[in-house]
Amino acid sequence: MSAVWSYLDRRLAPEVPAIRLATLRALVGLFSLVYLSIRFIHLLRYRDFPAAQFAPIGVVSWLGLETPLAPWAVVAQVTVTWLLSITFMLGFKHRVLAPLFAFALLWTLTYRSSWGMIFHTENLLVLHVLVLAAAPAADTLALRVPPSERSARSYGLALRLMGLITVLGYFVAGVAKLRNAGWAWSSGDVLQVQVAYDNLRKLALGDFYSPLGGLLARFDFIWPPLAATSLIMELAAPVALLGDRVGRWWSFAAFSFHLGVLALMAINFPYPLSFVAYASFFHVERVLRFLPSRFRT
Amino acid sequence: MRTLLVVLLHTVVAVLVVGPAFRSPPRDDFPLSNYPMFSEKKDPRVTIQQVVARGEGAAEIVLGPAFVANEEVMQAAATIRRAMGAGAAGLETLCTDIAARVSASRDSELAAVREVLILSRQFHAVKYFSGDTIPEHEESLVRCEVLR
Numbered sequence: 001m002s003a004v005w006s007y008l009d010r011r012l013a014p015e016v017p018a019i020r021l022a023t024l025r026a027l028v029g030l031f032s033l034v035y036l037s038i039r040f041i042h043l044l045r046y047r048d049f050p051a052a053q054f055a056p057i058g059v060v061s062w063l064g065l066e067t068p069l070a071p072w073a074v075v076a077q078v079t080v081t082w083l084l085s086i087t088f089m090l091g092f093k094h095r096v097l098a099p100l101f102a103f104a105l106l107w108t109l110t111y112r113s114s115w116g117m118i119f120h121t122e123n124l125l126v127l128h129v130l131v132l133a134a135a136p137a138a139d140t141l142a143l144r145v146p147p148s149e150r151s152a153r154s155y156g157l158a159l160r161l162m163g164l165i166t167v168l169g170y171f172v173a174g175v176a177k178l179r180n181a182g183w184a185w186s187s188g189d190v191l192q193v194q195v196a197y198d199n200l201r202k203l204a205l206g207d208f209y210s211p212l213g214g215l216l217a218r219f220d221f222i223w224p225p226l227a228a229t230s231l232i233m234e235l236a237a238p239v240a241l242l243g244d245r246v247g248r249w250w251s252f253a254a255f256s257f258h259l260g261v262l263a264l265m266a267i268n269f270p271y272p273l274s275f276v277a278y279a280s281f282f283h284v285e286r287v288l289r290f291l292p293s294r295f296r297t
Numbered sequence: 298m299r300t301l302l303v304v305l306l307h308t309v310v311a312v313l314v315v316g317p318a319f320r321s322p323p324r325d326d327f328p329l330s331n332y333p334m335f336s337e338k339k340d341p342r343v344t345i346q347q348v349v350a351r352g353e354g355a356a357e358i359v360l361g362p363a364f365v366a367n368e369e370v371m372q373a374a375a376t377i378r379r380a381m382g383a384g385a386a387g388l389e390t391l392c393t394d395i396a397a398r399v400s401a402s403r404d405s406e407l408a409a410v411r412e413v414l415i416l417s418r419q420f421h422a423v424k425y426f427s428g429d430t431i432p433e434h435e436e437s438l439v440r441c442e443v444l445r
Binding site: 005006008009012013042045049052053057058106109110113115116117118119120122123124126127130157160161164165168169171172173175176177179180181184185190191192193194196197199200201202204205206207214215217218 | 303307310314315317323326327333334336337340345366369372373374
């Protein structure tokens with residue numbers, strides 16, 4: 001029995017260097033900063049949306065917001081979240097400011113999804129930030145590092161939780177396909193119609209669409225292997241938790257899946273496509289070799 | 298004790314993430330979701346509400362999502378659906394708003410536009426990309442003038 005507990009402890013909270021978790025925090029923070037910068041104007045536009053369209057979900061609904069925020073409050077929430085993404089990236093006052101950033105990001109992006117359309121492209125980023133904000137992710141590679149005598153397992157625990165959240169998100173997407181369409185989803189018909197439907201809708205609504213997806217939609221033979229591969233990648237995602245190497249291979253499979261979605265449906269999942277979403281499966285601190293030495297501590 | 302806490306923490310997180318998929322009915326929320334996108338078996342016959350602008354001739358310009366709501370096509374589609382749900386008055390209001398944006402636009406392609414229409418068109422999605430681009434069915438939901 002003690003061998004099982006010992007295995008679980010090593011597997012679920014392995015000893016890893018502080019720099020690995022800190023590097024991951026810096027990368028997720030950098031992604032958040034870039035993402036919020038690009039989306040800044042778009043996020044501000046919600047101050048002008050008609051109140052009739054407001055359909056609060058998640059934390060926005062739980063906290064009882066029944067009507068849209070005043071325009072100044074929308075500006076404030078976006079600006080504060082953007083500023084906090086900088087402190088999060090730099091690891092500045094992590095214990096206090098990181099949870100504030102996690103809540104601000106959760107709130108701002110939930111508010112964005114509270115207008116009749118949920119942006120599933122942002123779920124994983126928010127969940128990862130929540131884990132990093134609660135973890136000792138700024139014991140190094142941070143501005144004003146506080147002295148710490150922490151066990152190396154604390155860093156490993158956060159990394160494993162991020163990996164768990166990542167793979168289970170894909171697993172859930174696979175389960176949804178089985179619940180909604182059954183194993184017939186793997187035959188390719190559902191995917192073929194989805195790709196054609198999605199591209200046609202974008203084309204008809206004057207948005208960017210994928211000419212490649214449109215071109216391939218007419219060929220029936222392409223879709224069964226694509227559908228089966230996608231479903232296997234999603235349903236088998238928990239296998240990635242069994243070992244570091246299999247986790248990395250699965251990461252490349254998931255990344256390729258998103259490349260395919262981008263190519264065939266013009267749907268961009270920025271966080272997975274940046275590869276930062278899968279960084280918890282890698283010795284991510286190695287990217288620091290490419291930085292000048294004065295930025296490494 | 299420590300290991301027990303670690304196992305418990307993993308279990309709680311796993312249940313939270315997987316939970317929305319096993320609820321009845323499954324629950325889509327943020328940031329915990331059942332990720333329903335691409336999962337539904339869709340009818341290839343798709344009815345699309347399309348916003349178009351017309352000038353003197355019969356040629357039409359498809360107006361993008363930014364004219365309807367913002368640059369997010371799904372949010373634009375939701376805006377049109379909501380206007381339809383509000384009946385004729387809702388569609389009139391949306392059409393007038395779009396016409397005002399067209400009027401204010403500096404896009405030279407829209408300079409000669411006289412009217413905005415919200416149409417409901419039915420296509421066969423797969424056949425459309427095989428060259429069958431004529432709508433199987435078409436209905437004009439609302440029409441409004443572009444005031445200059």
